[in-house]
Each structure stands twice: as C-alpha cells, then as structure tokens.
Amino acid sequence: MHELSIVSSLIEIISKDAQGKGLREVTFVRLVIGALSAASPKAVEFALEYATKGTILEGAQVEIAVEEAKSRCTGCATLFEPQLPFLLCPACGKPASCFPQGRDVYIDYYEGE
Amino acid sequence: MRVYLAKKLREANSNNAADNRRFLEQYGVLMVNIMGSPGCGKTSLLEETLRRLSSRYRLAVIEGDLYTAEDAERLKPWAAEIVQINTEGGCHLEANLIGQLLTSDSPALLQTEMLFVENIGNLICPAEFDLGEDLRVTLLSVTEGNDKPRKYPLAFKEAQATLITKTDLLAYVNFSLEQAMLDLKKLNAEGAIFPLSVKTGEGVENWCHWLEQKLAEKRK
Numbered sequence: 001m002h003e004l005s006i007v008s009s010l011i012e013i014i015s016k017d018a019q020g021k022g023l024r025e026v027t028f029v030r031l032v033i034g035a036l037s038a039a040s041p042k043a044v045e046f047a048l049e050y051a052t053k054g055t056i057l058e059g060a061q062v063e064i065a066v067e068e069a070k071s072r073c074t075g076c077a078t079l080f081e082p083q084l085p086f087l088l089c090p091a092c093g094k095p096a097s098c099f100p101q102g103r104d105v106y107i108d109y110y111e112g113e
Numbered sequence: 114m115r116v117y118l119a120k121k122l123r124e125a126n127s128n129n130a131a132d133n134r135r136f137l138e139q140y141g142v143l144m145v146n147i148m149g150s151p152g153c154g155k156t157s158l159l160e161e162t163l164r165r166l167s168s169r170y171r172l173a174v175i176e177g178d179l180y181t182a183e184d185a186e187r188l189k190p191w192a193a194e195i196v197q198i199n200t201e202g203g204c205h206l207e208a209n210l211i212g213q214l215l216t217s218d219s220p221a222l223l224q225t226e227m228l229f230v231e232n233i234g235n236l237i238c239p240a241e242f243d244l245g246e247d248l249r250v251t252l253l254s255v256t257e258g259n260d261k262p263r264k265y266p267l268a269f270k271e272a273q274a275t276l277i278t279k280t281d282l283l284a285y286v287n288f289s290l291e292q293a294m295l296d297l298k299k300l301n302a303e304g305a306i307f308p309l310s311v312k313t314g315e316g317v318e319n320w321c322h323w324l325e326q327k328l329a330e331k332r333k
Contacts, residue, residue, distance in 0.1 A: 002205055002238035009122045017116060038241050038267055085263040086299050087270070095270070095302055109117040 003043040006105055007051045014110050015056050023112035029062045030109050034102035036069040036082070044105075056112075069102025126242055129208035133245025136215050140223040142173075143328045144230065146244050148268060149252030150261075151234030154278040154311065156184045158252065159229055161311040163191030165321050166227070170328070173225040175214060177206045177233050184231065194221040205238035206230065208245055226328055236265040248327060254278045255286050259293035266300055274305040276320060281310040 010031065018026050033039050041064045052058050071082040075094035082088075087096040121127075137144050147155050163172055173194040176185045185197040196214055198206065211230065214222055222228060230246065232239040240251075251272040253261055256279060262269045269275055275297050283290065290308060297306055305323060309316030 002241060005203075005205075005207065006122045009125055012125075013118065013120055013122070017118065021114070021116065023114065036267070038237055085266040086296075087266065088299070095300055097270075104121045104123065106121045107118045109115055111115045113114060 003039055004047045004051065006039055007044060007047040010048075010107060011051060011055050011057055013107065018056055018110070018112050021112075023056070026057045026060045026110055026112040028111040029057070029060055029107065030065065031062060031105070032065050032067050032108050033105050034067050034069060034099075036084075036087075036099060036102045037105050039105050041066060060110075065108070067102055070100050071096035072098045072100055074098050123241070126208050129212050130243035130245040133208055133212050133215055134247075136212075136223075137228070137245065137247070141332050142223060142225055142228050143248070143324075143331050144228045144244070144246045145248045145250055145324070146230050146232060146239075146246035147250050147252065148232045148236070148239045148272075149234065149278075150236050150254070150257055153234070153252040153254040153257060155231050155234065155252055156187055157311050158276065158278060158309075159188055159231060160191070161314075161317055162229075162321060162324070163188060165317065166324070167191045167193075170227055171225040173222050173228045175206075175211060175222075175228065175230045177210075177231055179203070179233065193225055196222065200233060204233055204235050205242050206232050206244060207242050211244050226332075227324065236261070236268045240265075240268040240271065247331060248273045248324075250274045250276060252276045252278050253293065255280060255282050255288040255290075258287070259289045259296070262293065262296045262300055269297060269304075270300050272301065272304050274307060274320075274323065275301070277306065277308040279310060279312070280308045280315060281313045 033041055069082050072079050073089040074097055076092040078091040080090055082096045149155050171193045174188050174192045175196050177198045182197045185195050249272045251268050307320045
C-alpha cells in the first residue's frame, strides 16, 4: 500500500499550492499514473477517499489517467512501448533502462475556487 | 481556476534521496539497500555478511521492520552501530526516514565504512523508493520459485546485484537456477548475480568480495 504515501504527497503539494493562491477549496484533480509506476489506480482512489477528509481537497472530484510507458533504448535509441515482464527493445533486444514516460505518478492539474 | 502543476509525487522522496547520497559521499560511507520478500533470508544474510566483514571494516545497519526489534538484536554482536526503524504497518522505507538518521548529531552511523539498510520484506513497494543508496540488492530465495523475477520485474530490474539465497535447499524444491539466471540476465543485463547459502557458506565469499570491491571503488 505505498499508494497511501503517494496520496499523502498529493494532498501536501496541492494544499500548499492552493493555500498560497488563496483558494478555499479544491474541486477537481487530474492525476496521471504511469503504466510502469507500480501504483494501482484503484488503491489510489481508495486512499484518496479517506485521506482527503478534513483537508482542502475534501469532496474534490479526481480523474485518474493511466499513461502508457515509453522507453528509449540505451543501445540503439529506438523509442518503444516496453512490455512486461522483460521490457526488451523490439529492435535490438536490450532490456529497457530509460523511461521518458510511464514510470511516474504526477499531478497534471487541479481546479479550485 | 485551473492550476497546472506537472508535479511528480515521488519527487520529494527523490530529493531526500539525493541529499542522503551527497551526505554519504562526504563521509565515504557505502550504503547498501537490501530488499526481498518476507522470509527470503535478508537478516540471515546480514548476520553472515557482518560476521565475515566486521573484523576488517566498521559496519552499521539500519533495520526496517513493521514491528519488533528482534532483527536488530540478532545483528548486534557484529555491527558497530545499529538502528531499528519500525514502520508500524508501512510497507517500505522512504528516504526521509534514513535522512533523519544521517545527521551530524548522530555521527556513529557516518563513522562507518558500510551501512546496510534492511528494507521491509516486500517485492513491490521498496523498489519504488530510492533511499540514496550506492547499491540496491534484491534477494530471491529458492523456496519462492524461479518465476519471481518475471512476476516482480521492477524489484530485480534496477538492482546492482541479485542474491539467489538458500541454495542448500535446491535439491528439495522445484527451482530452476538456470531459468532464474536467464530471466535475471534478460531483465537486468548489467546486474551481478550471486547464488549463495549462508547455511553452508557456499557463494558467500563472492558476495563479500564484491562488496569490498565496491567500497574500494567508492573510497578511491
């Protein structure tokens, strides 16, 4: 359940930013979860429901988008969508080690008033 | 009002890990993050590693467990310094927990040469949180089955070494060492692989020698 620490960090970042902008409530959050981030969207949703209680995010609608993973081969520079379990480059067979997309969880934007 | 942040949620952890890495660099301490399932032999491995290396090096351990200080007690005879972290349900260690211990106020951990961190027994979450370690080491015991690298690839993919433990039990379990090595190489071409048994001592020398080499490289 490391999703709880992801969610705690989301609440901390948005609360700080929203308070700095003088917002009273946050109504919407768009969260992007990388396909190779090892975070489960369902577990994030579950954690959000409880962890936002009593915060500026309470009651906010959260949209979760899953972003496909992309890897740039460090051997032959091919850009490809790595497939589990081995995440091999389809052109040269080298295991992927560089992920420009899909390895992170990030906040795209939020809305508040 | 819409606010675009494009902010990574593990960024705080990555920043803390970078701080830890810089701090350890200053003191020349080699930090080793030990990961693996519950029961794969992390504490037994540390016990044997510390026993073999403690006469030549100053060694420290940060012991992560959900509850109890039993593992720290086991390792006490061999470690110059040992700290227990109880996460009380938390499934992984984070860089700030380590960072709190690496301050000039508690110099004992920093006046060592190798600092082993025994992570929480879990093959999923610990792999996602950089602690600032020099070496990430994942254990795979033969009793778990050789399919684990394929089932939990991320835990093995970014490790500098995989230790295949409890090899003394190979004759009694359905574990293909050959298949496990093939899969690990396919996932992580550069990672070292050490099959070993702390019970018979087989293979432990190679692992200890590798650690000594890595320490020498860091201190060069």
